Amino acid sequence: MCIRHRAGLAALGDAARPQRTAAASGLVTACLALLLAAGSYTVQLVYKDFYVCRDDALTQAAELQCNTLLPDNVLGKLLEVKQ
Template identity: 80%
Template sequence: MPDRRQPDSPTDDNPFAAPPEGRPDQPWQPRGGGGGNGDGPKDSDGQRGPARWDPTDPIQRRARYALLAGMWGFFFAIFQIPSVGLLLGALAIYWGISALRGKPAPATAEGAPAAPAAPSGLDALGPAARPQRTAAVSGLVTASLAILLAFGSYALQLSYKDFYVCRDDALTKSAELQCNTLLPDNLVGDVLKVRQ
């Protein structure tokens, strides 16, 4: 098969190409959206765009913890491990609220005091606050669902304690099936009853 060569492309698109003749060398700069100084993308007002996630910032860290703990708490509550779901849900609510209300470390330049009227909480992060706020709110929602499911599971176990004790003490399948008589004849009874 013959070698198919691509037509020569202009060197403007090649970041590794030598500069054109008569033009001085320029120091390397990372590609970015608009600024060209490596500080990140800038919007139409010249302000810096959303910053990357900073794991050293406690507000951003708590927002991510809230999302992860709420999600895992919801899964544990769904899969009938309500104690772990309740613990993770409570932690997610704490982390989510502290992320939404938290105050970032004051940004001082060479020991100068921070401005007294600076915004607090996630608002102080500026454009970088949006993904963190989304993570914190999502963590609060999933944590609330996890806590509701955990309390619902505990409420069922208290309401139908006789059925659960009978089922746990049954030694044979027929004895376990006899425990279905302790359940009400409604949707909850149909869900909880022992299947053959």
């Protein structure tokens, strides 16, 4: 007597669809979270001189001088110290 077994999600047939959808959604969400975390650390590493300068500044004028360490792009404009 030979018994055939279907393995994995194939054994569930149509009932496996919600599980596949949830698994795919979880993977996409996890990847986005990892990209966000990696991007955050990358910005901190690339602009480390700016952050150290800003944190060590004792006066507002010294803090404004730290803006010279930022590039002239959108991210630089977002990070710059405002008067």
